[in-house]
Amino acid sequence: MNVLFLNDSSLLCQGLASGFSPLDDIRYIPVHQSGWEDRLTTLLKAWKPKFALAEGVSISTVALKLFPLLRRHALPLVYWAIDDPPDWRRMSRPLARGASLVLTPAGECLPLYRREKLRALFFHFACNPSFHHPSEPSLEYTCDLLLVANYYTSYPQRKVGLETILTPLLSGSFHLKVFGNEHWLANTDHYTLGSGIYQGYLPYDQLPYAYSSAKIVLGLHSVIDSPTMMSMRTFEALGCRAFFLTHWSPAIENTFKNHVHLVWSRHPDETIELVRFYLNREDLRHKIARQGQEEVYRNHTYQHRIQAIRQALERL
Template sequence: MGNFKIILATSFEKPWNNGWYYKSGFEKNGYEVIPYTQYQKGSFLEKVQSIKPDFILITKDEIDIEVLSECKKYTKLIQWYPDPVIPEWLIPYVKTVDLFFTMSEGLVEKFKKYNSNTFWLTQAFEPDFFKIKEITDNDIKKYSSDITFIGNLGSKPQYLPRRKALMKVLNERFNLKWWGPPLPKKIKTIPLIFGKLGRAYGGEFVYNETFAKVCKLSKIFLAFDSMPHIRKSMSARMYTAVGCGAFYMCQYVQGIEEVLIPDKEIVTFNDYDEMIDKIRFYLPKEDLRKKISKAGQERVLREHTYEVRIKQMIEIIKNVLF
């Protein structure tokens, strides 16, 4: 396998979709990427037959399972599933593809029951999309805070603990701003929207350059992965924030110390009381925060970019499928 062709079937609809980062990672490794998202059965099969890709990479259910099964006659099928939650529709895909990657190491054995070619491949950071052109006075006023959180505070069960944690921070009277989708407008969320949590909302979904500005202008970047009990199920947010130079303080995820070292490259906490204690400890210690964030950023840029991650993916693909 040399300079081969890949059909990348994932979302490119928004500028923050991971598909852009995957595409960049493949191209930096010298591979030709043809991005496709949604096609009707006949047209997609015709594209596959005419392009003759070395493999198709999907992330979720971008291609109908029946169409995907037909594609298997012409090329290899690979899936890199980016979530720790397992929906009902996923298992048929796991069974169909030739090789399956999960971002959660703790789920490898579960997926292997359906596909023996299952491997852990964690997410990464694509620095080219997060360059800051300039920081204006308005940026400083808008994006600066002592504590920041970027993520979803919606009503799904895995997001509810985040609301509780951020309320704990606000009740301790720390200066907090959070960014992401707005709180869902429901009767039961009215007190949140008009309360401390709603007032702490930065007002927008930040991504790429604005995400990087929040990382640079916030003293502590607070993070909560949705399934911290699942071993090494860290989201791309960790690599992105640390890669942007944030001082990253997160809820402990099992095995995270094998990826980034707590108290040297990131900071972790086990419960909300420890979170508050560590915020109090690190907030006034600018030099220590800079030392930790610099070490974390250097490691991410060295070991956890999508250029590196795709290279790791290709090695597994070569060993297993070709």
């Protein structure tokens, strides 16, 4: 099966692409780069993909040019609506109207697409065992607590996670490192980190090394009331055999077992108690991290995800 990716993000290159067969031919034309129209037209004259695939905001600024071009070449678009449900109305719905198939990690959005007469399937994030695996620890990333996440002001529910997981740890005597965008340094919420905590933006190829160097990896989610949607970092951290501490959500509880695959907290005070307890129990951290990795390797790899929808893709 020939597959054209319209972006070269890490989520696609190091993630989703791993779910396809070695016999599948995957090529990339990132539409955020100048000259993409000419390159795409030239490619489609010599090579016929089964479908084109794009995720999230990657096509939002070029949709008015992209959709007619795809129709002209009779090329179906698969749109992975990775920002559902909060951005369903603003972004997912209008972009989905140009797609032949929508993939959503938010199960509650499926009736919304059906109401709009748009074909949609449930398709969650996952891990890629050939990339998301334990790596040699690095002194650069060694710490008690590690958070790899961007700061966003556009997702109000994300603040619940901040106040539950991160805020109570800022005033403690823990060795904490935070990697992400520069909005951690200045934002309209005036949420600031103490000196030495913010470490800059983490290159994606360093993710396994960072996750393998921390005693506890912290997780934040932009959605706290979805039965399925959670941060992709959950699957990636567990794949790297990290001990993962995050805030409770229905999706987390529906997918994983507390104190078996990962650990969740419902309250800032509980977060501090859990951190203090598990920092002193290396044996339990390693046991839970191993069980978490076994769970995602067994049920939540991109090979599992693609296999579940492959027939639908082949019918496009």
